[in-house]
Amino acid sequence: MTRRIALALALALLCNLIGCAGDTALTAKDIRPLHHSTGSLALDRVNGIRQALDASPDAPVRVLAIHGMITNAAGYSNNLQERLAQRIGLQKGARSQPVALARGYDFVPTYGAQPFTEVVNFVHSSLIRTIWKTADPDGRRRERLIVYELLWSPLRDQVKDSFAGCFERGEIGSSPTCRPFSKAIANSDSRFLINRVLKESITLGGFADATLVLGPIGDVIRDDLTLALCVVGSDFLDPAGEALQSAARSRCNLTESARAAGGHVAAMQTLQRSRFLAVTHSLGSFLFMDAQHAFTSAEAAANGDSCTRAGPACDEQRQSQLLFHMTDQATVFMNANQVSLLSMARLSSAGCRPTHGEVCPNPFLRGRSAGNEPWMQPQGFPRMTVYVALNDTNDLLGFELPPFMGDIDGNRFVNVSVRNPAFSIPGLFKNPGGAHTNQADNPAVIEAIVEGFAVPR
Numbered sequence: 249m250t251r252r253i254a255l256a257l258a259l260a261l262l263c264n265l266i267g268c269a270g271d272t273a274l275t276a277k278d279i280r281p282l283h284h285s286t287g288s289l290a291l292d293r294v295n296g297i298r299q300a301l302d303a304s305p306d307a308p309v310r311v312l313a314i315h316g317m318i319t320n321a322a323g324y325s326n327n328l329q330e331r332l333a334q335r336i337g338l339q340k341g342a343r344s345q346p347v348a349l350a351r352g353y354d355f356v357p358t359y360g361a362q363p364f365t366e367v368v369n370f371v372h373s374s375l376i377r378t379i380w381k382t383a384d385p386d387g388r389r390r391e392r393l394i395v396y397e398l399l400w401s402p403l404r405d406q407v408k409d410s411f412a413g414c415f416e417r418g419e420i421g422s423s424p425t426c427r428p429f430s431k432a433i434a435n436s437d438s439r440f441l442i443n444r445v446l447k448e449s450i451t452l453g454g455f456a457d458a459t460l461v462l463g464p465i466g467d468v469i470r471d472d473l474t475l476a477l478c479v480v481g482s483d484f485l486d487p488a489g490e491a492l493q494s495a496a497r498s499r500c501n502l503t504e505s506a507r508a509a510g511g512h513v514a515a516m517q518t519l520q521r522s523r524f525l526a527v528t529h530s531l532g533s534f535l536f537m538d539a540q541h542a543f544t545s546a547e548a549a550a551n552g553d554s555c556t557r558a559g560p561a562c563d564e565q566r567q568s569q570l571l572f573h574m575t576d577q578a579t580v581f582m583n584a585n586q587v588s589l590l591s592m593a594r595l596s597s598a599g600c601r602p603t604h605g606e607v608c609p610n611p612f613l614r615g616r617s618a619g620n621e622p623w624m625q626p627q628g629f630p631r632m633t634v635y636v637a638l639n640d641t642n643d644l645l646g647f648e649l650p651p652f653m654g655d656i657d658g659n660r661f662v663n664v665s666v667r668n669p670a671f672s673i674p675g676l677f678k679n680p681g682g683a684h685t686n687q688a689d690n691p692a693v694i695e696a697i698v699e700g701f702a703v704p705r
């Protein structure tokens with residue numbers, strides 16, 4: 249038995265050294281669309297970046313990258329971008345510095361009625377724009393792919409450390425973000441090394457992120473994602489403009505860009521024809537889907553309201569409507585997505601049905617209904633966004649898209665099995681960290697995002 253274990257370990261090490269733990273290509277059995285994908289809006293194929301480039305010979309394709317849990321540094325998508333560009337045959341052009349996105353407002357975190365005015369100093373999310381070019385036969389280099397990398401973690405980390413991490417680690421007073429709330433003394437007992445690493449990386453580093461996003465502070469992060477999409481939309485409407493630089497000075501307003509581009513209707517048509525994709529990771533998938541649902545609700549509301557009024561409220565509705573048209577026919581490749589896990593926090597009761605009398609005995613259910621949830625508002629028409637969940641079954645933080653999504657949503661959903669390269673002992677163990685994060689090193693993932701794939705019946 250000892251020799252067998254030693255042989256298994258040796259084979260696993262050899263396999264990891266020569267890189268045989270990952271996929272080389274997808275197979276038909278890896279691809280599993282949800283049931284509504286075979287109805288009237290049957291999805292025969294998922295198109296990737298190459299198909300978008302072919303359909304847009306005169307304008308660049310734009311891609312938004314959104315990170316998930318734990319990620320906290322700019323440049324997280326560099327490896328992925330380089331692998332995608334290499335497969336397409338593109339060369340790197342200009343890359344901007346990280347640009348902080350101006351929100352146009354401040355906020356004060358509260359717990360109950362208690363405000364904490366000195367806790368958060370309003371750090372901003374940032375956006376990096378990278379241009380990828382191709383060499384034409386005449387020697388010119390044209391912009392073909394533009395990738396926008398959104399870093400939304402600064403606010404998350406500041407709030408998380410202020411209200412949980414600093415005191416938990418015994419770091420109160422060690423930095424400006426770890427200010428003391430009182431004279432409370434932190435626990436001085438030290439944790440064992442592995443326990444400390446697991447708690448920092450998984451509990452505080454990961455699960456706490458999901459808690460924040462599901463709470464009211466998450467609305468600020470969702471707004472930051474909207475600002476990033478606004479910059480992308482503004483670049484579509486005016487490719488030679490300075491949307492990214494302007495977004496650092498004042499809050500991005502896609503309605504203003506639409507006015508300069510010939511009006512609201514013309515801008516909607518331009519964005520509808522635009523080629524836009526998103527590549528998300530982990531928690532970022534949930535954020536994007538949340539935003540797209542909000543844009544869809546605004547579009548549904550706009551059908552009954554021409555919004556000819558002037559003012560911020562009308563501008564906000566018009567911007568959401570424009571962003572709906574930009575994302576409506578997009579393809580979203582979701583690596584290690586957590587939609588299934590996080591959507592359980594959105595389940596609510598459609599009213600209360602008392603077994604005796606007419607008054608609901610549960611006070612927490614009064615006044616709540618499915619209509620109050622942004623994901624559950626009736627839309628009135630199907631949506632065309634394609635969500636592709638690329639999940640490794642050994643990823644502890646990745647989940648399949650659940651089948652109920654096909655019952656409540658007009659979008660198309662496809663689950664795809666991938667096997668990301670990571671240290672493994674066949675049949676016993678695979679490094680969950682590598683399974684969760686090594687998508688850029690998996691040729692099958694790169695091929696799927698670039699080339700797309702056929703969807704089996």
